[in-house]
Amino acid sequence: MCLVGNMTVDVSGERLARELGISHSRLLRSVNKLRAIGVDIQGEPFSGFRLQRLPDVLLPGLITPRLHAGKIGRAIHHLYEADSTNGYALDLRMSGDAGHGAVVIAEGQRAGRGRRGRTWLSEPCAGLYMSLVLEPDISCALAPLLTLGAAVAAHDAVERVTGLAVDVKWPNDLLVGQKKVCGVLSELQAELDHVSSMVIGIGINVNQERFPPELEGRASSLRIQAGVPQSRVELFLAFLAGFERLYESFLSEGPEAIIVRWTEASSFAFGRTIEIDDLVRRVRGVTEGLNPLGALRIRQQDGTVQEVYSGDVLYWE
Ligand code: BTN
Numbered sequence: 001m002c003l004v005g006n007m008t009v010d011v012s013g014e015r016l017a018r019e020l021g022i023s024h025s026r027l028l029r030s031v032n033k034l035r036a037i038g039v040d041i042q043g044e045p046f047s048g049f050r051l052q053r054l055p056d057v058l059l060p061g062l063i064t065p066r067l068h069a070g071k072i073g074r075a076i077h078h079l080y081e082a083d084s085t086n087g088y089a090l091d092l093r094m095s096g097d098a099g100h101g102a103v104v105i106a107e108g109q110r111a112g113r114g115r116r117g118r119t120w121l122s123e124p125c126a127g128l129y130m131s132l133v134l135e136p137d138i139s140c141a142l143a144p145l146l147t148l149g150a151a152v153a154a155h156d157a158v159e160r161v162t163g164l165a166v167d168v169k170w171p172n173d174l175l176v177g178q179k180k181v182c183g184v185l186s187e188l189q190a191e192l193d194h195v196s197s198m199v200i201g202i203g204i205n206v207n208q209e210r211f212p213p214e215l216e217g218r219a220s221s222l223r224i225q226a227g228v229p230q231s232r233v234e235l236f237l238a239f240l241a242g243f244e245r246l247y248e249s250f251l252s253e254g255p256e257a258i259i260v261r262w263t264e265a266s267s268f269a270f271g272r273t274i275e276i277d278d279l280v281r282r283v284r285g286v287t288e289g290l291n292p293l294g295a296l297r298i299r300q301q302d303g304t305v306q307e308v309y310s311g312d313v314l315y316w317e
Pocket of ligand 1: 084085086087111112114118120128129131173184185202203
């Protein structure tokens with residue numbers, strides 16, 4: 001972080017290695033790793049290294065000083081590459097190396113997980129790939145509300161940082177210009193009816209310039225939609241602050257704030273004709289808001305109302 005504190009100034013390799021408490025060869029390896037992910041570090045050990053401008057890299061040293069004083073983000077595990085940040089966070093949790101509030105961020109994922117066994121394309125340094133470890137003292141029935149909360153926090157962060165108009169497609173996809181720019185995957189560890197821990201994984205397509213043909217019609221990035229590159233660091237900070245607020249209000253006052261905010265953010269809350277597959281059945285009808293546990297109410301053609309907690313939207317208009 002010596003370079004961040006001395007922007008555009010040459011700092012000798014010797015001083016950097018000394019202050020970081022590492023060998024010269026380790027310093028060189030670290031500099032090369034940072035260069036490989038796009039950090040603009042000029043120079044060499046003898047003349048000194050120089051950071052040209054603050055990089056949009058999610059290094060804890062850049063992020064931590066700007067974090068709000070909450071519990072979420074107290075421990076940040078930054079990886080240049082992971083199979084899946086959700087998998088990594090689950091392993092850390094199982095081995096006792098991550099407690100409530102730990103956040104895993106990766107610059108890229110080799111095997112990013114999507115909902116229902118799908119994959120999540122995770123181009124290195126282009127997207128935001130992160131997982132939060134939570135230990136809420138709640139029943140399993142309330143867990144989906146935290147996933148809705150993550151979608152709301154991502155919605156608010158993207159709107160605030162990019163100025164784009166964002167919709168939340170039920171239950172937790174973010175759409176910009178009818179294309180998906182963000183998804184949420186929650187994985188639960190539970191005992192009977194009680195949540196022992198939960199990993200919430202959020203993937204945001206930030207600076208991708210193109211998508212493979214099979215995704216092009218459905219997926220997009222904030223950069224494509226806004227026409228200019230966007231800051232992953234600012235999105236991360238805004239997301240974490242917003243999610244922490246919703247999480248605290250959920251624990252102290254119950255689900256209402258999440259339900260109200262989700263309803264304001266999503267055009268799917270009311271009056272949409274929709275068909276959902278929830279793995280047990282297909283429900284088709286017109287949406288009538290969320291129930292107090294966060295399930296989507298759908299009025300079917302015969303006048304009855306079904307409440308759906310999770311599923312895939314097969315059709316909407
Ligand atoms: C979806 O299918 O919409 C959910 C996608 C969730 C992707 C994120 S990226 C970070 C975290 N790690 C994963 O392997 N998946 C989630």
